Amino acid sequence: MTKISIVIPALNEETGIGPVLREIPIATLEQMGYETEILVVDNGSTDRTPHIAREQGATVILQPVRGYGNAYKAGFANASGEIIATGDADLTYPFAMLPLLIKKLEQEEVEFLNTDRLTNLDKSVMSTSHQWGNWLLTQLIKLLFGCPFKDTQSGMWVFKREIWPKLNVRAAGWPFSWELKIEVYRRGLKCAEVPIAYRARVGEVKLQTLRGGLDAIFNVFRKRLQVALDSNKSPEVSMRDLLLEPDPAQRTL
Numbered sequence: 001m002t003k004i005s006i007v008i009p010a011l012n013e014e015t016g017i018g019p020v021l022r023e024i025p026i027a028t029l030e031q032m033g034y035e036t037e038i039l040v041v042d043n044g045s046t047d048r049t050p051h052i053a054r055e056q057g058a059t060v061i062l063q064p065v066r067g068y069g070n071a072y073k074a075g076f077a078n079a080s081g082e083i084i085a086t087g088d089a090d091l092t093y094p095f096a097m098l099p100l101l102i103k104k105l106e107q108e109e110v111e112f113l114n115t116d117r118l119t120n121l122d123k124s125v126m127s128t129s130h131q132w133g134n135w136l137l138t139q140l141i142k143l144l145f146g147c148p149f150k151d152t153q154s155g156m157w158v159f160k161r162e163i164w165p166k167l168n169v170r171a172a173g174w175p176f177s178w179e180l181k182i183e184v185y186r187r188g189l190k191c192a193e194v195p196i197a198y199r200a201r202v203g204e205v206k207l208q209t210l211r212g213g214l215d216a217i218f219n220v221f222r223k224r225l226q227v228a229l230d231s232n233k234s235p236e237v238s239m240r241d242l243l244l245e246p247d248p249a250q251r252t253l
Contacts, residue, residue: 003035004102005081005161009071010089011043014052015203020087021056023095032099039078040089041071049089069169069176076164085158090201092125093156097196101158104192111163111189114149114181115156117198125200133213137220141178144224147185149193152178156196163189170226175219182223 006024010017017040026036040053041061050060063074076084083102087093093115105113117126118134126134138152155177167183169176184191 001033001035002083003037003081004029004083004085004098005075005079006036006038006085006087006095006098007041007072007075007079008039008058008087008089009041009043009068009075010045010049010053011066011071012045012047012049013089013203014045014047014049016091016201017049017089018052018056019091019202020089020095021053021058025096025099028099029102032102034083034102035081037079037081039075041075043067043071065172067172067176068174069171069179070173072176073169076161079161082161083158084161084164085156087156088201090203092199092201094196094199097194098158101194104194105158105160108192109190110192112159112181112184112191113157114151114191114193115154115196116149116151116193117154117196118151119195121198125198129213133216136213137178137216140217140220141182144220145182145185145227147182149181149185149191151193152181159184163187168230171219173215175216175223178216178220179223182227186227 008020021038024038029036038058039061040050040058041063042050042053043063044066053060061074061078063071072086083105085098085102087095101113104110121131123131134151134153138150141147141152163184166187167180169179169183171179
């Protein structure tokens, strides 16, 4: 039986973690022939998040080093399933869609499946500044890396665990999400993207729009420089080199 590891990072999400875990359609996945393990990566919570997660039957992984990326790296290191699915602990992502997402991954032999919050977004669930920030970063990443994803900041993905060791994802914090997608695309892996119904979060908003946006833009350019230095045989890197042309041999969405 194929196993699915559902990895959920959490930091002080006692309001959302219970409903999130109860939404996961374990019985439906079992009927489809999948075994399920749920890993909640506690990233230093000071509330009842890990206690509630254990009550709901999840395995709690402790990652005391703060950071969205650090939490996911700890979760992936402990995941034993052939397929990994992710999402946040704040009730924003529709875990009820997992059977459909996994079916698409398997039937279409996709290696990485992203979800798109923005195409059908209910604008009342995301601030205008976050909407513009998501659009700007997606366009910037498309320009610099050629990535075809419509939502580079989405935090819900389904992918084959075997691809993770092939990726050079260094981000410890929020940039982990878009860096993962850049790496998947750069490696020529077969990708797909599915629109979802994104929901308003419960609990405290942790991402600071202005600071987070500026940090993201800085890190996008730093990633582009890193890619250029890694792939360029010459020690001199021109501005033209920094504009990556997508490889036509790569499989896109």
